[in-house]
Every structure is written in structure tokens, then in C-alpha cells.
Amino acid sequence: MADMKSNFRGVFQHPDIVVSMPSGAEFGAKPIISYFEDEVRRGTVFKAGETVQMGWMILMLKSTDAGELDVWEPCFGKVPIVWERGASRTYRQLIVQKSVSELLAVEPSFPSLTQSAVVSPRFMASKDFQMSREASQGTDSGWLFSADSSESDGGRLVSLFEIASQRPEVIPFLALPESSSVVLNNGEVKIRCGDTEVESDSSELLRRLPASDLIS
Template sequence: MLTMLEEGPAGYLRVMEPDMRVVPVKFIDAVDSTLMHLRHQKDMVQSLSPQVEPHFPSLRQSAVVHVNYKTARRILLTRGPGQDTDSGWWLTDLDDNAGSQDPTRFFKTSLYQLGVDRPDLAKFFAVPSGLQVAVDNASIGVLGPDGELKQIPGSYLS
């Protein structure tokens, strides 16, 4: 999350966070969304067995998304190694079979923009490199190099 400190009334410091509703970023006097996203991302990763460590990207980093990313119902999120301004995330529309191999059907956007447009996907942002998240409406699976990772019974993801 992007947060900043700002002088508030009577000289007190306040924490400002993005409203997660508009681009460009509009900061508001709150930390609710920051804490909620942190908790969801952490709980999401801790729902997996075998356990993996979360890798929290910055909302300033980019993701590569399919042109249908705003409306796609069947999505594959793939996390590769990120560096500098690249989070390593790729979002593919599983219903666009022919277009999944067409580079002109993909473009870069910020993770902030992706979170604004698809708040349902923000909980996956801390999934580490080398894993994929398959989302098919309410069905969610996390895939690793050796197959599907199990969801711990009673966990956030399950």
C-alpha cells in the first residue's frame, strides 16, 4: 500500500492512504484499507499448504494484464520474479484462448490501477513468485511447480 504522513489539525501527524477508488491516487485520512489489504493478503498466503512466505509488492509496481481484465470471469494470475518497477504479475483471461498468445492483447498497468478495477484480486498480490492463482468465479486454486497447493481447512482461502 502507499501511505504517507501528513500534518493534521493542531500539529498532529496523520496517516493518509489511497482511497482505492480513482486514478490518479487520491489520499484520504485513514488506514482502514491499508490494514484490510495487508490482512487479506497475509491470510491468503497463510491458507496454503505447504506453507509459503508472502512477497508483498508495492502498488507503484506494474502488472501485465489482458485487455479483458476488468470483466474476465476466468482468470489466471501468474507471478514471476519481479524487479524494480515490475511486480512480476501477469493476468490472463482464460476465456480468450486465441488471444492468450497474442502480445497485442496485453498491456502494463499499475497494481494500484488493477486494485481499483478489480478489488476482488488484491488479496492475491502477496502470493510469491513461481505460483499461479486460477480464479473461476468463486472457485480458487493455487498452483505451484509440483501441482496444486492445498488449502488449509478452515483457513481464509478455504
């Protein structure tokens, strides 16, 4: 792992913020550090124990023995959230979600992993799925998940973090805006937003997503 840190102490009297990334992927720390630097310049004061949303992910700041603030991110597959040092997953998922939105020429509309979605009875265990987004409001992300179109009624509220922990293949699409829909069928992906539709047979990115390590 390689650490990158801000240099606040001499100018802003603010603890330095440290972002850890796997060796060779340090470039991913730069936009995260830049976010914190911009916020501190605007007068924001970050403290240990505070959480910060970046994309759809939540980052936790933890104090170090050196008086710095270490960035930690959620470890998927463990509910409730268990935190692990670094932000490599946050960066990868942010880039993938932005790239998927660009395929449809729309701005990403990031939910929070703490928001809820409606999940049909068979969704978690199904091989294929479909997901569609209505307007987001409060703690409701607007997302609805089902195994197929036959499951039009019924469902329960589940946090997006729990859904993504069990079905990580939905993560690339979570920043699509309302009126979007995604269908995964036999390894093929079809996305629709308004009058725009993109399928995996015409997109290298979508072909790679169902079995890739881009989001893990």
C-alpha cells in the same frame, strides 16, 4: 472514527503519529503505530508529505494543525490516487494477504501498488481470470493477468493500483511469491505455489474472498 496516536514528543522529539480507524476496529491501529514507533526508535525521522509502504499499500503522512502527522491511505476506484484519512483498508488487506500466504506455507512477498503488471486485452472485462507471478524486478511486480489460458500473448503494462481499483478480487493474492498462480473460475478459487495447491472447496477463507468485504 477513533484515533490512536504515538507518544513521541517527550522522548524522541518527533511529531506524534495519528492513525484513524472505524469505531470498534481500533485494534488495527496498534500494529501500524508499532511500526512507526520501532522506526523512530531506530532513528528514522518521518515528515509531512512523505509516503511509507506498508504491505503492498502506500501510506501518506500529512501534517495537522496540532503539529502531528496524520496517516492517510489510497481510496480505490480513483486514478490517479486520491487520499483519505485513516488506515483501515491497509490493515485489512495486509491481514488477508498474510493469511492467503499462510495457506500455502510461504512468506508474503509484497509488491508495491505503484509497480506495474502485464494485463491481457480481455482481463479487465472478464468474469473469471488467472494470474501468475514471475520474478519481480524494479518497477515490474512480476504479475501477469489474463482472462483465461487462451490469452497467452499480448498485453499492456498497468499499475497494480489501477488493476486493483477495477478488479479488487485480485488483492488478496498479490503478496504471493514468484512461481505462484491463481485461477478464479465460476466463483471457485485455486492457488498454486510450487508443489502446493489450495482450492476454495477446502478453505473457508478462499470461499469467502470472491464476494466478501474483507478487502474493501
